[in-house]
Amino acid sequence: MPRRTATMLASTLMLIALLCAGVFLPVPYSEMSPGPTVNTLGEHGGEPVLQISGHRTYPTDGHLNMTTVRVTSADYRMNLAEAVYGWLAHDDKIVPHDTLYPDGKTEQQSTQENAEEFSQSQESAKVAALKELGIPVKSWVIVSTVVKDSPAQGNLHAGDVINAVDGTAVKQPADVAKLVTAHKPGQKVVFTIVPAKDQAAAAKQNKDATVTKDVTLTTAESHDTGARRAVVGISAGTDHTFPFTIDIKLADVGGPSAGLMFALGIYDKLTPGSLTGGKFVAGTGTIDDDGKVGPIGGIEMKTVGARDKGAQYFLTPADNCAAAASDTPSGLTLVKVKTIGDALGALKDISAGKTADLPKCAKG
Structure with a gap:
């Protein structure tokens, strides 16, 4: 074989080898795809999704499906070939790995955070529904988490009820931060609390806790990315007592x-x-205790998953409408909602067949 031909052949083979190797090099991307949908009015895993006792319930029909998104795990390293395939696939979405797992978050950390958010969403869903029905729900501000090596560690505990800070009554979690940051680092702040164990004992007897105590803490200086301010090392949240289960x-x-x-x-x-x-209605959206509906991630995946299961209508958070409407699955009507009241009004129209009156999502 002539030397020139051999050189060209070797170069071509090397180029092919390099291209093949490049295709399987890891890239910093993750994949999102449509996940399962579950009818909140039906069963999952052989038991009802919603189980209510201590209050009269009524038969239901149709679908009110919650929707999900599948994502690749935090430690999965996608290669270039998989990324290109995902970009070309209509029902999948390739996003930077840090979008799903910011700051090097591990799979365990992400799972824990998602579980906590899911638990909180359930509580807020109960509160929002009962408020809409005019059923009273008792609520109070609690210590949600305590930061390690902070002034609060050993002095305040998760579940403690915060009645007041420096004698000023606390009505919502944001009040706590406002009252603490009114101090300068190094100054003392007094928390009036009901210890978690006393609150739990009272709640078990369906009574209001009467045991309170004052806890005095010396504030420290914050070291996060925000402005320097006084902190004690807790996050505040809300807990509730429901009149039935x-x-x-x-x-x-x-x-x-x-x-x-x-x-x-x-x-x-x-x-x-x-x-x-x-009718078959699906949807998504966060909800707070007052029934306000918030945006979510992966809206395009959720509409695809819902339509694949047979959904005719999709309740869409207003802030997700433009993205959802940019690529709506055929046969699916996107209904814009901002509150639980909006959603109930839309369902009334859907049930009555008044679809022309629905507030539909439009492209941005």
Whole structure:
């Protein structure tokens, strides 16, 4: 074989080898794809998703499906070939790895965070549904977490009820930070609390806790990315006591995005008649205690998953409308909602067949 031909052949083979190797090099991306959808009015794993005792419930029909997104794990390293395939696939979405797992978050940390958000979304869904029905719910501000090696460690504990800070009554979690940061680092601040064990004992007897104590802490200086301020090393949250039992039985799901659909499912079971009129409605959205619906991630994946299961209508957070409308699956109507009241109004129209009156999502 002539030397020139041999050189060209060797160069070509080397180039092919390098290209093949490059295709399998890891790239800093992750994949999102449509996940399972679950009817909050139905069963999952052989038992009802919503289980209510201590209050009258009513038969339901149709679907109020919560939707999910599948994502690759934190430690999965996608290669270039997989990334290109994902970019070309219509039902999948390739995103930077740090979008799903910021700051080097591990799989365990992400799972824990998602579980906590899911638990909180269930609580808020119950509160929002009962408030919409005019059923009183007792609420109070609590110590949610305590930072290690902070002034609060050993002095305040998760579950402690915060009645006041420096004698000023606390009505919502934001009040705590406002009152603490009114101090300068190094100054003392007094928390009036009900210890968690006393609160739990009172709640068990369906009574209001009467045992309180003052805890004096010396504030420290913050060291996060925000402005320097006085801190004690806690995060505040909200806890509730419900007048009857509402259990949400759904494992292997995380994050806050099912809140709206849980709230609607609870409302439907506690009221006569059918919210959906037998229609297949799916949706997504966070919900707070006041019934406000917030945006979520992966909206395009959720609409695809819902339509694949047969959904006709999709309740869409207003802030997600433009993204969802940019690529709406055929046969699916996107309904814009900002509150649980909006969602209930839309369901009334859907049940009655008044689809022309629905507030639909439009492209941005």
